[in-house]
Amino acid sequence: MSDLATLLERNRRFAADFREGDLAIRPRLSTVVLTCLDARVDPAHFLGLELGDVVVLRNAGGRITPAVLSDLAVLGFLAGRLPGNAATQLELAVIHHPDCGMSRLADPAAQQDLAERLGVEPADIASMAITDPAESVRADIETLRRMPGAPGSLVVSGHTYDVATGALSTIVEPAPLGLGNAD
Numbered sequence: 001m002s003d004l005a006t007l008l009e010r011n012r013r014f015a016a017d018f019r020e021g022d023l024a025i026r027p028r029l030s031t032v033v034l035t036c037l038d039a040r041v042d043p044a045h046f047l048g049l050e051l052g053d054v055v056v057l058r059n060a061g062g063r064i065t066p067a068v069l070s071d072l073a074v075l076g077f078l079a080g081r082l083p084g085n086a087a088t089q090l091e092l093a094v095i096h097h098p099d100c101g102m103s104r105l106a107d108p109a110a111q112q113d114l115a116e117r118l119g120v121e122p123a124d125i126a127s128m129a130i131t132d133p134a135e136s137v138r139a140d141i142e143t144l145r146r147m148p149g150a151p152g153s154l155v156v157s158g159h160t161y162d163v164a165t166g167a168l169s170t171i172v173e174p175a176p177l178g179l180g181n182a183d
């Protein structure tokens with residue numbers, strides 16, 4: 001059986017017992033989770049999520065990027081227009097992890113190779129490397145704070161998820177992005 005056939009078979013079993021077709025579009029919890037696309041780093045597992053609990057954004061490394069900022073803007077826009085608690089204030093939890101594939105990008109030869117494939121500068125690739133997840137999660141929250149259009153009222157926290165133990169550690173306590181902002 002191909003991998004896709006395996007997945008389709010699993011979905012058939014999932015749909016056969018499906019009882020949650022009446023879930024509200026608004027998630028039960030107001031925290032948005034941003035984390036790595038690594039198969040070991042699945043918040044549905046390590047945060048015990050149920051269907052409909054939270055919005056999860058995933059990219060290579062769980063990095064703050066302009067695309068993430070754009071998604072947050074869309075979510076904030078929609079949150080004010082969905083039925084339910086209109087006063088819901090979104091929070092963002094950024095979660096990086098050790099042994100991230102993005103650690104391979106610390107190697108200058110890898111930076112050069114990937115930069116050529118993507119048509120960008122090696123320095124752009126170097127900034128994507130994650131060697132110390134606690135350091136990169138702190139740096140990303142600072143990056144978000146400095147991004148034009150970042151909502152100052154957004155409460156942001158930073159964490160690391162240990163793929164060896166399953167434990168989450170809080171590195172940056174939750175605080176509104178506007179706190180510590182120079183302007």
Ligand SMILES: [Zn+2]
Pocket residue numbers: 036037038060061062097099100101102
């Ligand atoms: Zn990763």
